[in-house]
Amino acid sequence: MSAGILDAVPLWLDEQQDCMKSDLFALANQNSGSDNLPGLLSVAQWLEDWFWPDLANVSFQRVAIPPRQLVNARGVVEQLEAGPILRWDFQPQAKRRVLLMIHYDTVFGVDHVFQACRDIEEDKLGGPGVADAKGGIVVIRNALQALHQNGWQPDIGWTVILNPDEEVGSLSSTGYMVQVANAFDFGLLFEPSLPSGELVSNRKGSGNFDFVVRGRAAHAGRHFEDGRNAVALLSRVLVQLDDLNGQRKGTTINVGAVQGGGPVNIVPNLAIGRFNARVLDQESQWWFEGKLKQIIEAANQQEGLSVELHGGVTSPPKQLTPEIESLMRAIETVYREQLGKPLAWRATGGVCDGNKLAAAGLPNIDTLGPVGDGLHSSKEWVQPSSLAEKAYVIASILERYDRGELEELARVRQRT
Numbered sequence: 001m002s003a004g005i006l007d008a009v010p011l012w013l014d015e016q017q018d019c020m021k022s023d024l025f026a027l028a029n030q031n032s033g034s035d036n037l038p039g040l041l042s043v044a045q046w047l048e049d050w051f052w053p054d055l056a057n058v059s060f061q062r063v064a065i066p067p068r069q070l071v072n073a074r075g076v077v078e079q080l081e082a083g084p085i086l087r088w089d090f091q092p093q094a095k096r097r098v099l100l101m102i103h104y105d106t107v108f109g110v111d112h113v114f115q116a117c118r119d120i121e122e123d124k125l126g127g128p129g130v131a132d133a134k135g136g137i138v139v140i141r142n143a144l145q146a147l148h149q150n151g152w153q154p155d156i157g158w159t160v161i162l163n164p165d166e167e168v169g170s171l172s173s174t175g176y177m178v179q180v181a182n183a184f185d186f187g188l189l190f191e192p193s194l195p196s197g198e199l200v201s202n203r204k205g206s207g208n209f210d211f212v213v214r215g216r217a218a219h220a221g222r223h224f225e226d227g228r229n230a231v232a233l234l235s236r237v238l239v240q241l242d243d244l245n246g247q248r249k250g251t252t253i254n255v256g257a258v259q260g261g262g263p264v265n266i267v268p269n270l271a272i273g274r275f276n277a278r279v280l281d282q283e284s285q286w287w288f289e290g291k292l293k294q295i296i297e298a299a300n301q302q303e304g305l306s307v308e309l310h311g312g313v314t315s316p317p318k319q320l321t322p323e324i325e326s327l328m329r330a331i332e333t334v335y336r337e338q339l340g341k342p343l344a345w346r347a348t349g350g351v352c353d354g355n356k357l358a359a360a361g362l363p364n365i366d367t368l369g370p371v372g373d374g375l376h377s378s379k380e381w382v383q384p385s386s387l388a389e390k391a392y393v394i395a396s397i398l399e400r401y402d403r404g405e406l407e408e409l410a411r412v413r414q415r416t
C-alpha cells in the first residue's frame with residue numbers, strides 16, 4: 001500500500017547515494033554551456049539514454065525550439081540556434097498532472113577554466129553546474145525512480161521537462177513553457193536551494209535590454225555640424241535610465257555595457273548600450289516600462305538620430321498567490337512530518353523559469369534542487385547528501401498528492 005512505499009523510499013534512496021554522486025559527476029564533467037550547441041546535443045543524448053532507460057510506461061520526445069535573438073556588436077540582430085527540450089511523460093491522460101522541470105545548460109562555456117568536478121571536502125562536491133542545475137536533474141530522476149521501483153501505481157501523471165537555455169534567459173524555450181503550463185496542476189522546479197537550506201518564495205521580475213543608437217558619421221574637424229553623435233545620445237539616454245534608480249522601491253536598473261565609437265576625429269554613427277532591469281511587482285514593471293517609453297520617445301525626436309530598443313521584461317515578477325502559498329504549506333508539512341525539520345523561505349531578486357511558469361498560470365516552487373552555493377563561479381559546489389534528501393521530499397509530495405492529501409492543489413483547470 002501507499003504508506004509502505006513511503007517507508008521503502010528513503011531506504012532505496014539511501015542505497016543510491018553513491019550512484020547519485022557518480023551520475024552527477026559524469027553529467028557535470030560534460031560541458032553544456034548555453035552557447036555550446038555540440039555540447040548541448042551530446043549531453044541531451046546522454047540524458048536521453050540515462051534518465052529513463054525503461055520506456056515501457058514513459059514516453060520520451062525531443063522538442064525543437066526557435067533560435068535565440070542576440071544584438072551583435074554592429075547593432076544587428078543575430079540568430080543563435082538552441083539545443084532541444086527533452087520531455088518524458090507518464091500517464092499524460094491523467095486528470096491530475098504534475099510538471100517537474102529544470103535546465104540542463106550551464107553558464108560555463110567551452111573556453112571557461114571550470115570544466116571538471118572534484119571533491120572539496122566531506123559531503124562537498126565542486127564542479128560546473130553541480131548545483132545549478134545538474135544536481136536537480138539527478139534529484140528528479142531518483143525521486144521518480146524511488147517511487148516506481150517500489151511498486152508505485154498512481155492515478156496522477158507526471159511530466160519531466162529539461163530545457164537548454166535557462167542561463168541565457170530561456171528566450172527560446174519560454175514559448176513552449178507558456179504553451180504547456182495549463183496542462184498541469186502545479187510545477188516543481190529544481191534550481192538549487194540556498195546554502196542555509198532555505199527555499200525561495202517570491203522573486204523579482206527581470207529583463208535584459210539593448211539600445212542601438214544610430215547617427216551620422218562625419219569628420220570632426222571639417223564637417224562636425226554634419227555629424228550626428230550616437231555615443232553622445234546614448235550617454236544621455238543611459239544617464240536618464242540610471243536616474244530611475246531609487247525612484248521606486250525594489251526597481252533597479254543596471255547599465256552593464258557600452259560599445260561605440262572609434263577614432264576621436266570622427267563623429268560616431270553607432271553606439272550600443274546594454275542594461276538589466278529588476279522590478280518588485282507587476283505595477284513596478286508597468287511603471288518602469290512607461291518611463292522607458294518616455295525616454296526613447298524623447299530621444300527619437302532628434303533629426304538624424306534614432307534609438308532602437310531590443311529586449312523586454314522576459315521574467316515577470318513571481319508574486320505569492322494563494323495557490324503558491326498552498327504549495328509552500330504542503331512542502332513544509334513534508335519537511336516536518338517526513339524529515340523532522342522545519343523549513344524557512346526567503347524572497348530573492350534572482351529570477352528563473354519559475355517566474356515564467358507562474359506568469360503563464362502554473363503555480364510552482366522552484367528551488368527543490370540540492371543544497372549548494374558559489375553558483376556561476378569556479379567555486380560552485382553541491383552537498384551530495386542533499387540529493388537523496390530532496391528526492392525523498394519530492395517523492396513524498398507526489399505520493400501524498402496521488403493519495404489526495406493535498407486536495408487544494410488539484411484545481412479544476414481549463415486544459416488546452
Ligand SMILES: [Zn+2]
Pocket residue numbers: 132167375376
Ligand atoms: Zn544559474
